[in-house]
Amino acid sequence: MTATASGAIADQQLGFADQTEEVRIDALRVSGTVPAWLTGDLVRVTPAQMDFAGRSVAHWFDGMAMLNRFGMRDGVVSYASAFLDTSARRRALASGGASVSGFATDPCRSLFARVQSVFRPQLTDNANVNLTRLGDEHIAMTETPIPIRFDPATLRTLGRDEGAARWGQLTTAHPHHDPRRGELVNFAAHLGARSEYRVYARRTPAEGRTVATHPVREPAYMHSFGLTPRFVVLLENPLVVNPLRLAFSGRAFIHNYRWKPELGLRVHAFDRATGRRHRTWTTDPCFVFHTINAFEDGEDLVVDLCAYEDASVIDALGLDRLRSGTAAVPAARPTRLTLPAAGAPSSRPLGDVDLELPRIDYARRNGRPYRHVYGAGAGGAPFLRRLVKLDVRDGDAATWEEPGAWAGEPVFVPRPGATAEGDGVVLAVVLDATAGCSSLLVLDAGSFTELARARAPHHIPFGFHGQFFSA
Numbered sequence: 001m002t003a004t005a006s007g008a009i010a011d012q013q014l015g016f017a018d019q020t021e022e023v024r025i026d027a028l029r030v031s032g033t034v035p036a037w038l039t040g041d042l043v044r045v046t047p048a049q050m051d052f053a054g055r056s057v058a059h060w061f062d063g064m065a066m067l068n069r070f071g072m073r074d075g076v077v078s079y080a081s082a083f084l085d086t087s088a089r090r091r092a093l094a095s096g097g098a099s100v101s102g103f104a105t106d107p108c109r110s111l112f113a114r115v116q117s118v119f120r121p122q123l124t125d126n127a128n129v130n131l132t133r134l135g136d137e138h139i140a141m142t143e144t145p146i147p148i149r150f151d152p153a154t155l156r157t158l159g160r161d162e163g164a165a166r167w168g169q170l171t172t173a174h175p176h177h178d179p180r181r182g183e184l185v186n187f188a189a190h191l192g193a194r195s196e197y198r199v200y201a202r203r204t205p206a207e208g209r210t211v212a213t214h215p216v217r218e219p220a221y222m223h224s225f226g227l228t229p230r231f232v233v234l235l236e237n238p239l240v241v242n243p244l245r246l247a248f249s250g251r252a253f254i255h256n257y258r259w260k261p262e263l264g265l266r267v268h269a270f271d272r273a274t275g276r277r278h279r280t281w282t283t284d285p286c287f288v289f290h291t292i293n294a295f296e297d298g299e300d301l302v303v304d305l306c307a308y309e310d311a312s313v314i315d316a317l318g319l320d321r322l323r324s325g326t327a328a329v330p331a332a333r334p335t336r337l338t339l340p341a342a343g344a345p346s347s348r349p350l351g352d353v354d355l356e357l358p359r360i361d362y363a364r365r366n367g368r369p370y371r372h373v374y375g376a377g378a379g380g381a382p383f384l385r386r387l388v389k390l391d392v393r394d395g396d397a398a399t400w401e402e403p404g405a406w407a408g409e410p411v412f413v414p415r416p417g418a419t420a421e422g423d424g425v426v427l428a429v430v431l432d433a434t435a436g437c438s439s440l441l442v443l444d445a446g447s448f449t450e451l452a453r454a455r456a457p458h459h460i461p462f463g464f465h466g467q468f469f470s471a
Contacts, residue, residue: 015462032452042070044466049448052097057439059104065128070440077454082155088126109150129173135211141173163205174224189219191243210274226294228367231269281345287311292358299341305330328382351395357409374410380400398448404434
């Protein structure tokens with residue numbers, strides 16, 4: 001099935017321009033009809049400020065975090081935006097950007113300061129990657145274990161959550177909810193003389209436990225992981241670091257990692273009940289930001305992911321390169337790994353499309369067999385511009401796109417009371433580069449056709465992830 005709109009590709013560079021205006025609008029202009037049952041808030045976090053007094057961050061991942069909220073009540077759509085009030089942003093403003101330290105941006109520091117920053121780190125709290133709920137709290141996250149608490153109604157910053165820092169210096173912004181145990185599951189890399197991975201679970205900011213540990217000499221860069229009823233599944237990219245290099249190299253964080261394809265992609269399954277490593281599989285080398293889903297097929301394990309040929313995508317997302325618009329960002333391909341109880345692992349493409357920022361019918365299908373994944377794809381453009389719905393059973397794909405539009409991550413929202421997978425809507429923020437503003441797009445998840453859109457007062461910079469919080 002196919003649903004596309006053809007036309008020329010407009011310039012995407014506006015998506016990487018700062019947007020520092022904080023606004024609140026009670027009712028946006030809406031075309032079409034927003035389903036009456038859709039009641040809640042789509043909140044997204046965006047790297048919205050990258051320039052400071054003539055100095056810019058080096059990488060898209062290091063822009064200062066802003067929350068953008070589209071509220072939906074009785075067919076009316078409101079909009080609000082506000083920066084997270086973090087130590088990282090306050091220091092950046094005070095120093096004219098000279099203090100920014102993050103993924104690929106590093107301030108000038110003495111050797112002593114670098115050593116101290118690794119073994120007694122002052123971790124960034126610029127939580128610009130993802131959002132979730134932890135107990136009764138709403139938190140924004142990055143890849144350091146210092147989530148920022150916020151109020152989803154007012155977008156007011158409520159303070160830092162320091163509880164996860166005891167498990168390590170690096171973590172992911174893609175924890176998994178375990179509704180049966182009422183826990184948020186994540187893992188961290190603890191760096192030191194004896195580094196290790198630590199899987200942990202938390203019920204509230206004050207309560208948590210260690211699920212499993214695994215020693216590692218050169219920790220890998222891992223952005224996400226899989227969770228099934230029985231296993232936590234870690235995917236070790238062959239992009240690894242010697243912890244001492246972080247202390248003595250004088251380079252920004254990610255530039256200390258080395259691509260070692262001879263390691264392959266190593267997949268570890270840890271038993272959630274015992275904490276023991278169940279098995280490790282090694283597959284052909286590739287680089288993974290995002291897993292799509294993982295599930296058990298009898299005694300075998302299946303992991304679906306968005307695979308790049310190598311880690312060159314990291315440099316391709318440098319801010320100067322993105323703003324120049326002169327080179328295409330490498331495309332990720334949806335791929336299935338089958339990890340047997342006995343024998344060698346295998347992989348195959350899930351479809352003939354590129355797809356990133358994947359989302360599924362999470363509450364019903366995460367950790368279980370499923371049929372549909374929604375994502376953003378480039379479709380031959382230099383950056384993500386269209387929405388994709390992929391049937392992982394037969395590879396059939398539907399796309400939404402239109403001239404001049406650049407669509408971000410699609411978020412699936414189930415219809416209340418629905419029991420079938422995919423019964424609901426897909427929400428995405430779309431930049432109209434020609435008009436110079438962004439809109440909230442509402443698609444019917446089944447037909448993948450437009451139901452409504454609500455136009456924001458300005459452009460919203462491209463971001464990574466968001467969540468729908470039901471009212």
